[in-house]
Amino acid sequence: MLKKILRGLFTIIGLIIGYLVGEMLLSTDYLAGFNNFKSDTIQGIIFVIFSTLIFGIILFLISPIIVSFIMKFMDYVEKSTQKMPTSQIIFGTSGAIIGLVIASLFAGLFKYQSLIWNIFAVIFTVIMAALGADICARKRDEILSFFTSIKRKDGFKDKKAKGFTNENPKVLDTSVIIDGRIFDICQTGFVEGPLIIPTFVLEELRHIADSSDGLKRNRGRRGLDILNKIQKELNIEVEIWEKDFPDIAEVDSKLLKLAQVLNGKVITNDFNLNKVAEFQGVPVLNINELANAVKPVVLPGEEMKIQVMKDGKESGQGIAYLDDGTMIVVEGGRRYIGENIVVIVTSVLQTAAGRMIFAKNKDSLVKN
Template sequence: MLDAIIIISFIIAGAGIGFYGVDLLPPNILVQVTNIEGLRSVLGAFGTLIGFVFGLIGQTTYRRLEKQVRDMPVEVLLTRAIGLIVGLLVANLMLAPLFLLPIPREFGFIKPLVAVLGSVIFGFTGVNLADTHGRGFLRLINPNSLDTVLVAEGTFKPAPTKVLDTSCIIDGRIENLLETGFLEGQILVPQFVLQELQLIADAANDQKRARGRRGLDILNSMKETYPDRIQIHSADYEDLATVDAKLVRFAQDINGTLLTNDYNLSKVATVQKVVVLNINDLTQALRPSYLPGDTIEIKIRKEGKEPSQGIGYLEDGTMVVVEAGSSHVGGEVRVVVTSALQTSAGRMIFARTQESVTA
């Protein structure tokens, strides 16, 4: 819509200049014109064409400028705006005496010309000075914040706000993740997530009720430990029925990151261009990798499907299928990894007892 307005404005301006510009032509030229209305039409059409071309150029320039402003850190935008305002004020103060000077009528165009040029020059100088001394300006405002200075320089961007979903709170690992210090930024819990937790805690089913109460306990514990980082947000969306849809909309509105361990919610949010941190993916990535030839000390818990197989588990729950391990059920044995398989249900490691390998 805005693109159309820009182009139409240039077209109207070009057509108007061409149509009414005939009156500005010298009289000796107008005397030689036999059809002034026809000349107006020709110049109006020519002005319309020129206006359309300049409209396209103006629309493209505006979009580029808009993208630069959107991508610009807010601190840089603030310092440049202040620099521009200061530059224009200085220009007006310095050029004020010019308007008091007596200038002949035929040179009357000099005053507005100098005023425009002076405003452009001083405004541009103010912006350049803001870029150069923005660090010092921000340090005067907040001398103890190096982060503010680095953000203003564009060295790094501030940590995005994290939005917690219900499953992530009930899971409980988020509290341990906060304790490690790897999770940065503000953490918001929308009001509708808190309401869902309350509904689960009041459920008739004992298992659901226990999960809901566990989630509320974990949330209260995190708020007590990190009162400045964990905040309850009152946002709600009456037009959306499900909590998942509200979470995605909320993350989009605040340009935040969705923190969850719900696989389906992660996929839906990713499709809608919402950044997602899935705790299950993090856990998967931090699991130790075992290559063929590595040795593991493991306890054989039970027999496998095949008569000679034994089944054991690593500390993270990964199942290890041990060939020739059925005779070691209930005991510790050192095994040699032969291969690993990643399935939708998780990872599975295949190994053989070290005795059978050496034999």
């Protein structure tokens, strides 16, 4: 149907062109010398009709070739747009319109007209339209988040009484969701929302929960349970970020990009992700660093009562643990395994893995 319509349109265009060409030829000096060839004579009218029919027939005959090229071009454009997100098409079109408006305003500053200027104006207009479309398509997420943040500021005014806030959104990493401690931290009120959960993180959790490995499957299901508890039991805003970054393959890179777009922070306990985020200038809240920071401060010379659990790596050493998991290395504590003893702290070592406390049995120090 479309081919027939286009063929008919080209035939009409050919008739119009033939009529205009016939009228133009009648007005030339060459045909003006013949008295019979004038627009108001029968010969002139016949000449115009003949010219109109000739061009109409020519366009009618070559229209299938033109229509086939148009259809191929339309198929190419349709296949290309199907691969593009709808938001990218909308923002690209809006950017092209903005570029055309800027180009027209710039061209209006010049009063004179010339052939060179007209050529330059056409090239400049095309460049501005392409530039505007490219910028808006690439920055669509930043633009959308900007307008979304403005809308949130108005929409969340009545939610402040519930503790909701729109400042510094926190993007949750897969590892920190599976870890589960984020629920306890949010429950204490030390972390305020909104908590951002991207769909690609949910998709990764779903793949882990469907894994054939039993351990991975349990971890994935634990992460989904933690998310449900956060949404249902905590008085904190949780948002599902449904957009994606199709040009970025890795989930960690998508998280960092999303944090940059939202001007927020990433919550994780992944050491490598933490380092990459620091390199890219993305703020990170590391759960492990928080856990180390809130452990009780122990100074050399303090006494504590512990239970020696096992022997250490070195000869005669015993190992004990505090309630928060901090390891205590007791010199000469091997013979006290299974007993409760009082030790005196000799030194404290802070490592990337955590804090280690070195101590000696108080009774052995007193004897010495």
